[in-house]
Amino acid sequence: MQAQNQPDGSVTSTLIPALKEWAIAIEALMHGDMILLLRKGGIKEERGRFAVQHQQVVLYPTYEHQQPHLVKPAYQARITPVESGWHPREVTLTAWAEVSHLFQLQGAETVAALEPFHLWNNTFVSDRLKWKPKQPLYVLLLRVHALPSPCTIPYRNEYGGCRSWIGLQDVATTRLTHGQTVLTDKEYAEQVQAIASVIETYEPDAPRVQFSPTQG
Template sequence: MACQLALKEWNVVCEAVARGQQIVLARKGGIAEPEGEFELPKNRFWLYPTHFHEAESKLNGLGKKLLQEHPEFVQVPTSPEVTMHLVCEVAEAIYLEDEAKLDASLFEQILNREALHMRYHYRAPGIHILVVRAYEVSQPTTLTPTEAMSGCKSWVELPEALETGDLHPVLAHADFEVRKNLLLSALRA
């Protein structure tokens, strides 16, 4: 199955998703998006690693440990090429307006509390919480970004639909379901 849509995310976050350490993506909207608001155009997308706005100070202990073990995750590449190896499916999308429930998502991502709450309050209170099931592709795809793909935006349309090939779930179905259901119970309590 081919997919032409990609969501930009910090390189280190992509790695945490690939390792099964993160099943949540907390999003606001990029300044290049209509009215700066995040929208979910499709429930399936490539994860597009970027270094845009990436900062170690915005990571929790698990994220910082990941960077210490792999400093290459924060090194800005000398080549403009981007390699994508993850396809995500949105299992649940929630617009969270109750800040008191925001901390429940901290256990399923590598952002620290301060960064998450800062995103929540950016422009206006509220944040999109995407619970995603990630899949590794059998053949990673490398592409050279176009001008239309640059800048502060969440979504990029790839020059062409890319075949995802064989997909291998990062987490076993049962493990993902347990984590997803615990998180959703906390967010909806």
């Protein structure tokens, strides 16, 4: 994982790129229940649109917006709702991931057909499609790696806000390398093929990107 540029143009080796996602979703990714994330872009995204800023990222758990009524029954009891604006004093990181594929979808039928591949329910998916309806729904496929050991860092105010990407401080880069992949090469390839096949069936012309594997 590479250092990030600071707002003043300087570079710090302690700033690690991270992708924010619901804690329950990261748990599902860690268990190999899914490899897929859905994105529209947060309020504070550049130009209000989602974009893959980094291919290799730490998965940063969030809690404020995850709600039991937005996920499938099997996951509902594992979510404890929190008040708006709440955040933990410390955040425990358990995984990092490589973004392997990105799809841009427009059709509700396509998104509905992907229902078996993620933990969200129809209410969540419908809300995502209705928000910024002129923008596509982005589907990310992630090759997830469990960290050799969990890494706990203090919460910082700059980690908050409706944005997908943040730069983490207080993290030693050496702790965020290697780690066991959650799925084998064969298992991951099969999941990718199954998802791509659904998208090809419903939206054969959907824009897509397949990223080259990162080195190191």
